Amino acid sequence: MVLSRLVGWGILAFGLLVALTVIFPTITPASLFGTLGVGGIVIGFAFRDIFQNLLSGILILFTRPFRIGDQIVSNDHGGEVVDILVRATLVRTYDNRQVVIPNSELYTKRVVVNTAYTTRRLSVEVGIGYDDSIAEARTVILKAIAALPGIVTEPAPTVLVNSLGDFSVILEVRFWISPPDRREAVEAQDQVLEAIKRSLTAAGIEMPFPTQHISIAGGSEH
Structure with a gap:
């Protein structure tokens, strides 16, 4: 340490x-x-920068905004904190690379700690047809999510109308997971999207995709 x-x-x-x-x-x-x-x-x-990083490392040690093992995001870098050195903090990215981040940067700039709490909310978006019932789609989606392992029941998942798109009604599906690390988040989103697609298709609810109409001016008539 x-x-x-x-x-x-x-x-x-x-x-x-x-x-x-x-x-x-x-x-x-x-x-x-x-x-x-x-x-x-x-x-x-x-050695002003060295002393600044040294002081920042001491402050990080005592204030503990994050700890070794936490998963953080700093600027364009995200991963697991593997060590807090005197000058810098070592972060292992999710594709197994090492990033050396100066302590002064971590202490003076914004850092997102993804594992600060025991649960984490995720969300995915899905579009349904304008002719389909929003209430029915909400019921189908919530039932599909409830059957999945790893989805927290409290707080309960919710389905909200996000926007009215050009080709579909966009629904935002919110749900919570625990533990909230990167691997569980990616796997949970995969399971939720697959379950929603399967359940909406089985219920006969359309999930339209963008279409384009192309007209050619000056074309010959037959």
Whole structure:
């Protein structure tokens, strides 16, 4: 962890100072610290980013906005936190790559923690025909979802009219899962969409797809 690494570095630095005073007796602790004080300004400017990341790592350790094992999204990167180092945090992406994110970026910018809570709401959209009954489609969809494993019953799934599209009435199906990690989310969406497609087809409810009419101006008549 960050704290243990800082303690180790502090002990190493103290040992190095003691060794210098033993090897070079002319160097006194006062002169040594005086030299460090003069050079500290230069070092501070040179290693400002390092110190900023170091402080951010300490704050992340104590405030715990996320922990090792959590699944987070930072800018364009998303995955599982595998380690929090002194300078950066290591994230393993879902396609098994490693992303090194500076701690200052994680502490000062927005981070989405997908596994912060025990449940997570997901949603999918499905279109039905304008001639079909919304109430009937809602009943069919909710019945199909209730039979699926891994779908949380409380809060209960809901089906809402999202919009009136050009070719269909768009319904938004909301449901909850637990645990809320990436693999379970993808699998749950797959199961829900498959069950909805099967159930609506069996109930005779149309799921229209976009169609286009092309007319050619100046064509010959027969």
